[in-house]
Amino acid sequence: MKKVGLYFGTFNPIHIGHLVIANHMVEFSDLDEVWFVVTPQSPFKTKKALLDNHHRYEMVYEATKEYPKLRPCKIEFDLPQPNYTVNTLVHLDEKYPSGYSFSLIMGEDNLKSLHKWKNYETILENYNIYVYPRISEGAVESQFTQHRSIHHVNAPIMEISSTFIRKEHKKGKNIKPMLPPEVWTYMDEMNFYR
């Protein structure tokens, strides 16, 4: 049975914060692989400045191609939008009926809003969630603090965001060290976020 951690995000673009977390999860938890699930439309986000799905996927592909345990995943491209994670999980279980066991990966910031996710109780009943630390406001709801499906992994804190990268790149600042080199090259050649 292959244990797969699903790391959902818009990845607009993927940056080294994402990559460090995913690699840490795969090296220091019982997960065998991490799949970056590129989300066309996150339920809590607007589509502003959102690159086409295929470009975001391509950047995830470029960022992960030298890491055999990290993989890009486009399963949500053909699912209804906005993309509710619970629907995607059902779809993945149908597509991979045996040999795979899926879990979620999320930052502590997302755990703080998990009670607003569609059918979050169903998610917790059926899937484990691996949580990494993240600096953020607010508190984790008490229902989640001792939950049997929630596992904390002490990954490094990397406070980089795609929003910052897009904004500062547009202003002409050098944001190259925050991106995997292949992503920087692709983004630069394609003139993204200018």
Ligand SMILES: Nc1ncnc2c1ncn2[C@@H]1O[C@H](COP(=O)(O)OP(=O)(O)OP(=O)(O)O)[C@@H](O)[C@H]1O
């Ligand atoms: N530096 C980081 N360290 C750890 N987790 C992160 C980091 N940046 C984003 N994440 C988390 O990774 C997941 C995927 O990231 P996503 O691309 O959706 O967000 P983002 O990088 O914050 O983008 P944006 O700034 O465009 O909102 C989200 O759950 C997000 O909270």
Ligand SMILES: O=C(O)c1ccc[n+]([C@@H]2O[C@H](COP(=O)([O-])O)[C@@H](O)[C@H]2O)c1
């Ligand atoms: O299913 C939901 O209700 C739901 C609500 C908010 C976010 N999500 C998922 O969590 C991912 C990260 O969310 P965000 O807003 O931090 O980018 C996003 O890409 C979605 O796949 C899912």
